[in-house]
Amino acid sequence: MRQILILYYSRQGHTRQMARLIARGVETVDGCEALLRTVPAVSSAEQSSSETSTEEASDPFVTLDELKACDGLILGSPTRFGHMASPLKFFLETTSAIWMSGALAGKPAAVFTSTGTLHGGQEATLLSMMLPLLHHGMLITGLPYSETELIHTETGGTPYGASHTAGSDNDRPISESEKKLCIAQGKRIASLSKKLASS
Numbered sequence: 001m002r003q004i005l006i007l008y009y010s011r012q013g014h015t016r017q018m019a020r021l022i023a024r025g026v027e028t029v030d031g032c033e034a035l036l037r038t039v040p041a042v043s044s045a046e047q048s049s050s051e052t053s054t055e056e057a058s059d060p061f062v063t064l065d066e067l068k069a070c071d072g073l074i075l076g077s078p079t080r081f082g083h084m085a086s087p088l089k090f091f092l093e094t095t096s097a098i099w100m101s102g103a104l105a106g107k108p109a110a111v112f113t114s115t116g117t118l119h120g121g122q123e124a125t126l127l128s129m130m131l132p133l134l135h136h137g138m139l140i141t142g143l144p145y146s147e148t149e150l151i152h153t154e155t156g157g158t159p160y161g162a163s164h165t166a167g168s169d170n171d172r173p174i175s176e177s178e179k180k181l182c183i184a185q186g187k188r189i190a191s192l193s194k195k196l197a198s199s
Contacts, residue, residue: 002032002193003069004186007062008076009039009088012170014114015076016058018162018182021174022074022112025186032190035070037062039091067095068103072193073138074186075129076112082121083128084113092132105137108192110185112162116170118155126160141192147184153177161185 004026010016016038023034036059067073077084098104111129115122130140142159143150149157155175156163162182166172174182 002071002190002197003035004032004072004074004190004193005035005037005062005066005070006074006076006186007037007039007067007088008112009078009085010058010076011078011085012114012166014164014166014170014174015078015112017174018112018114018164018178019059019074019076021179021182022076022162022186025183025188026074026190028183028187029190029194031194032071034186035066037066039087042087042090062091064095064098068098068101070104070107071197072107072189073104073109073133074112074189075109075133076114077125077129079113079115079121079125082124084125088129095132095136099136102137104133106196107138108141108189108196109133109138110141110161110189112182112185114156114164114166116166116168118165120165122156122163122165123158123160126158126163130160139192139196141188143181143185143188147181149177149180149184153181157181
């Protein structure tokens with residue numbers, strides 16, 4: 001089985017819901033399974049693990065071994081001033097040994113995000129998550145416009161990766177367009193992982 005790691009940080013639960021939809025997309029591809037993992041919150045003062053919320057604790061915390069062993073990676077975070085959230089960045093900064101070994105080089109990767117408002121920094125956040133993956137030598141893939149939801153969406157959805165607009169009160173459900181794009185992203189990375197393995 002090809003194992004696609006869906007690694008996310010979620011505070012309000014929207015990114016976690018997206019991760020579940022992406023996992024559904026992964027598991028539509030024969031021979032592929034989704035591994036859902038999150039990261040602990042960090043203290044901005046001490047940069048150490050702290051107590052997690054119910055949302056964060058809904059999936060196990062990722063280990064470096066799980067990251068190293070994955071056959072593809074889909075990374076998700078809410079936006080924080082146009083960047084990924086600090087808990088996810090903090091975890092990625094612990095991956096130097098994996099970077100030095102080249103364990104992720106040549107593996108497919110994608111990113112996804114959720115924001116409160118339509119222009120809340122979705123694309124900037126997605127780009128910020130791509131940078132460490134490029135340093136790891138991963139093969140970044142977005143969503144092509146052959147996914148026609150990208151053309152018609154009036155909520156989230158970008159060619160850089162799946163996205164969701166949660167609303168200023170964080171109460172807006174994931175739209176049908178956003179759901180379809182999440183599922184498509186999971187399917188895309190799983191399919192690419194299989195193709196790379198057979199080439």
